[in-house]
Amino acid sequence: MKQYVYGFDVGGTTVKIGLFKVDGSLQEKWEIKTNTTEYGKHILNDIFNAISKKGISLDEIAGYGFGVPGPVIQGKVVKCVNLGWEDYDLESEFASLVGNTVIRVSNDANVAALGEAWMGAARGLQNMAMITLGTGVGGGIIVDSKIVDGAHGGAGEIGHMIVKHKDGFLCNCGNTGCLETVASATVIKRLYTQLMIQEDKALDENGPSAKYIVNLARKGDPIALETLEEVTYYLGYACQVLSVTTNPDVIVIGGGVSKAGPFLINKIDDNFRKIVFKPVNRTRIVQAQLGNDAGIYGAASLALNNG
């Protein structure tokens, strides 16, 4: 009986592996190192070896899903700079190891969104979007329970939505004013530090984490509050844009800083409510539930022909 499904979240440093029952219950999760030598040609073998040790018969596995750090178009990996893959037919390559079964791949941020839609904060909802606040800002969009990849694998690149028309900061992508330049965890730290310096306040050498700053704001710290107002203004704005484009049921906010709890989410929601287009005001802003496991959940869901 095909009672299991594997989800792989392939990153530049580690591959996260999740073994699930097809009902979505996580049986086991672990990580292996990503071997990026020789254009990443060993990665799939390493994954296969890692799961082979578990002693589960291939006949019991309904499918294998992958989230990868780069654009994917119709099952073909276009490019993953961190892995060394380019025009990589992952599905065929992995089939040469596990045989002719269900193998699916999509972009990791999109897959994380699917994970939250399957078993997380958007469980049971067909239309959602996810914004992940980390070093940068990632995103994914689900429409009618399917990942939106887009024509060139660039859908859900919400971090590169331009939100500041004038005097924007330079983004790694070469543009100025991207959401990523005004609303990541990194930005929360930078803004807070700048404001502290302006006020001649002392800071630890490394400064506090974004999550800590959110907690300071919750307790009423004025500089932390000012930081949060700025950041959540742009996040609320991005939510407005999403609400009139794909009109999701919920927009899930993820990333480590989201774990600071409802204070951040409520601030984003407040800013969203101020500018929401009335006919779509049922869109809700919610906190992610799966943390770093969203990727393995989403990858498994993808293999079950969701997404």
Added chain:
Amino acid sequence: MKQYVYGFDVGGTTVKIGLFKVDGSLQEKWEIKTNTTEYGKHILNDIFNAISKKGISLDEIAGYGFGVPGPVIQGKVVKCVNLGWEDYDLESEFASLVGNTVIRVSNDANVAALGEAWMGAARGLQNMAMITLGTGVGGGIIVDSKIVDGAHGGAGEIGHMIVKHKDGFLCNCGNTGCLETVASATVIKRLYTQLMIQEDKALDENGPSAKYIVNLARKGDPIALETLEEVTYYLGYACQVLSVTTNPDVIVIGGGVSKAGPFLINKIDDNFRKIVFKPVNRTRIVQAQLGNDAGIYGAASLALNNG
């Protein structure tokens, strides 16, 4: 043989009717008046009577598609203020006239986008978006050849994407800074008129049309050019946002003013290129091809189980 399909574009004043072969060739089109009395209860009867006169056997008709001026969720019309419909089960109502066959309905702007995807400027492409410049600004988004309706029927409401953060004009929706307030045909006329008055230039009583203003700009008229720069800046911006959300192959610009030709489209494209996120820079901006017929084409396509 089911060789025909009907597309209906239901507006507040007229219903446009298109009779197509299933291969997409338009056989005949005509209009009837929309009878909005008694909460629009006669509209479907009037449509049925109009097509009955054509003498085509019901057995020859593969399906009936409708575009309606309001949000639709999973085949149910939520509300069409102009028609008097609210929570209207159009598909069941029309089935009581034509029997148990394929009947499909979606929002008219989304349906127009589908029309351009089926037989117009985005023919053969699975991922596209459409922006229609008229009195207001309409929009529709197609992902994997399907209309995106969204969780509450509000997807593709691109005219209500906020694009101006500060000092925005008040929109009919109650917000300020919506795309519709800075980029419709109406806005082109208003901006041009304002600039002419500032310069103490004479104007005809009604002022020139938006299309005429685009032509003036093409010929080098400085005030018309200034108008177009402002309007196409925001349209290029909206295209940037679309390119990183659903990442369409093409963005089709429609509405009467788009008929002024490549000058307007090129200006939008120029502004889009300045700020496009590199990985999605293959998204193209193109002119609509089906004019006012996009709605009947899209409705017919919807009935053929596309969209």
